[in-house]
Amino acid sequence: MSDAQITYGTGHGAWNNYHTELLELVERLGVKNICEVGGGANPALPLEFIVARGITYTVLDISQEELDKAPEGYAKVRADICDGTSLPSSAFDFIFTKMLAEHVPSGEHFHRNVLRMLSPGGYAFHYFPTLFALPFVVNRIFPEALTAAALSRLAPRDKVKQGKFPALYSWCFGPSRRQINRLHSVGFQVVRYKGLFGAEAYYRRIPFGSAVSKLFRALMLRFPVPQLTAFSQVLLQKPVVQGAA
Numbered sequence: 033m034s035d036a037q038i039t040y041g042t043g044h045g046a047w048n049n050y051h052t053e054l055l056e057l058v059e060r061l062g063v064k065n066i067c068e069v070g071g072g073a074n075p076a077l078p079l080e081f082i083v084a085r086g087i088t089y090t091v092l093d094i095s096q097e098e099l100d101k102a103p104e105g106y107a108k109v110r111a112d113i114c115d116g117t118s119l120p121s122s123a124f125d126f127i128f129t130k131m132l133a134e135h136v137p138s139g140e141h142f143h144r145n146v147l148r149m150l151s152p153g154g155y156a157f158h159y160f161p162t163l164f165a166l167p168f169v170v171n172r173i174f175p176e177a178l179t180a181a182a183l184s185r186l187a188p189r190d191k192v193k194q195g196k197f198p199a200l201y202s203w204c205f206g207p208s209r210r211q212i213n214r215l216h217s218v219g220f221q222v223v224r225y226k227g228l229f230g231a232e233a234y235y236r237r238i239p240f241g242s243a244v245s246k247l248f249r250a251l252m253l254r255f256p257v258p259q260l261t262a263f264s265q266v267l268l269q270k271p272v273v274q275g276a277a
């Protein structure tokens with residue numbers, strides 16, 4: 033069964049517009065009970081936004097150290113999204129993640145637990161890097177110490193607010209049929225799936241890297257191959273009646 037609306041875009045476009053689109057989505061869906069999983073040091077919804085709209089917003093993360101870096105005023109919960117025993121059931125009407133999915137050891141447990149935490153009819157929205165984009169294949173294969181050193185040379189960032197966490201990429205793929213079937217198999221309806229090409233930030237410091245990457249991105253936008261996206265954004269819905277996925 034194919035319920036998903038599949039579209040393609042660019043990695044940098046999605047990155048630049050992420051916060052605007054996230055706020056628009058929250059407003060459009062009219063959701064009021066929100067959980068950000070893996071929000072860590074950088075919760076994505078501003079406090080003013082949630083207060084003005086009467087939204088309850090929980091930032092859940094496995095690391096207390098990361099949660100402590102987030103500003104005061106957020107409701108913070110330390111929990112592992114892959115450990116179902118410590119998570120509430122049917123508690124939220126919107127659960128979202130940004131750059132979390134690639135870090136969990138089991139995509140299946142992650143999605144199953146998110147499904148359980150949602151109320152019937154609730155939505156999940158995930159933004160994550162995907163295999164088989166070259167920088168993430170390298171990150172997956174090579175030892176953490178080596179990829180951390182490469183990252184700080186190729187795409188340096190604030191090490192406190194933007195730490196590097198080991199990435200496993202379980203169920204982190206573009207909108208292939210197989211990937212959509214995986215999400216159906218845990219019980220989700222796939223509302224829309226956006227595959228994003230190009231991870232230019234990783235190529236800027238490599239001679240000709242940007243040019244080659246842009247060329248590849250243009251080719252993929254014309255003839256999309258879901259297995260070669262660099263990032264994806266997926267909007268899922270928990271069916272109102274279980275087993276109706």
Ligand SMILES: C[S@@+](CC[C@H](N)C(=O)[O-])C[C@H]1O[C@@H](n2cnc3c(N)ncnc32)[C@H](O)[C@@H]1O
Nearest residue numbers: 070071072074093094095098112113130131135
């Ligand atoms: C790359 S950071 C992303 C943080 C934030 N979403 C952002 O975009 O800046 C990944 C976050 O996921 C958290 N994390 C990793 N595995 C987790 C798990 N199993 N359950 C909950 N959080 C997890 C990490 O502690 C970290 O805060």
